[in-house]
Amino acid sequence: DTGVSQDPRHKITKRGQNVTFRCDPISEHNRLYWYRQTLGQGPEFLTYFQNEAQLEKSRLLSDRFSAERPKGSFSTLEIQRTEQGDSAMYLCASSLAGTQGSPLHFGNGTRLTVT
Amino acid sequence: AQSVTQPDIHITVSEGASLELRCNYSYGATPYLFWYVQSPGQGLQLLLKYFSGDTLVQGIKGFEAEFKRSQSSFNLRKPSVHWSDAAEYFCAVVNYGQNFVFGPGTRLSVLP
Numbered sequence: 001d002t003g004v005s006q007d008p009r010h011k012i013t014k015r016g017q018n019v020t021f022r023c024d025p026i027s028e029h030n031r032l033y034w035y036r037q038t039l040g041q042g043p044e045f046l047t048y049f050q051n052e053a054q055l056e057k058s059r060l061l062s063d064r065f066s067a068e069r070p071k072g073s074f075s076t077l078e079i080q081r082t083e084q085g086d087s088a089m090y091l092c093a094s095s096l097a098g099t100q101g102s103p104l105h106f107g108n109g110t111r112l113t114v115t
Numbered sequence: 116a117q118s119v120t121q122p123d124i125h126i127t128v129s130e131g132a133s134l135e136l137r138c139n140y141s142y143g144a145t146p147y148l149f150w151y152v153q154s155p156g157q158g159l160q161l162l163l164k165y166f167s168g169d170t171l172v173q174g175i176k177g178f179e180a181e182f183k184r185s186q187s188s189f190n191l192r193k194p195s196v197h198w199s200d201a202a203e204y205f206c207a208v209v210n211y212g213q214n215f216v217f218g219p220g221t222r223l224s225v226l227p
Contacts, residue, residue, distance in 0.1 A: 004158070
């Protein structure tokens, strides 16, 4: 168990550019979550997958955001036409569905700065 | 909608003093409740969880939490705080849709 890994740790981009983040969950976990966290706030839910199926997506999530988990393993989160308001920490977490009270295991996040 | 409130934005305690961080939730059914801790620039680490049974749950690093259904609360406690406990603490509840809803967090500072 190597934990949840996220890449890159930091990303600086100019407004209007596209960015893509990757998340590798704990290998036996079938659920994968994306959260966004701004300074001084709790994590805000974006979306989650069970295996390769995207089961829920936040209504607050702009159409510029898209996530995939094509083979039910790693996931990518893409933000198109970035805006300064997208600057945040993007957290990935995984869990094991079907286990009562299964907690989320988080990666260390990708910090995005949009200039 | 499900929600979690943490009334204290920032708490400062002296090393060795006791600690209680408050968490209240709004949820229509028996909740799954969690406490996480986050150090600067890091992800969140699970401290403890509650989903049934004994309402007093023990976690890592000497933390415990008590679920009180009548008060819709799940407060985190530690009898003696260490300087390394300084961090941000988040309470979370799993909602109907199986996604986790987090509170805004409480920042803990520890005085030597």
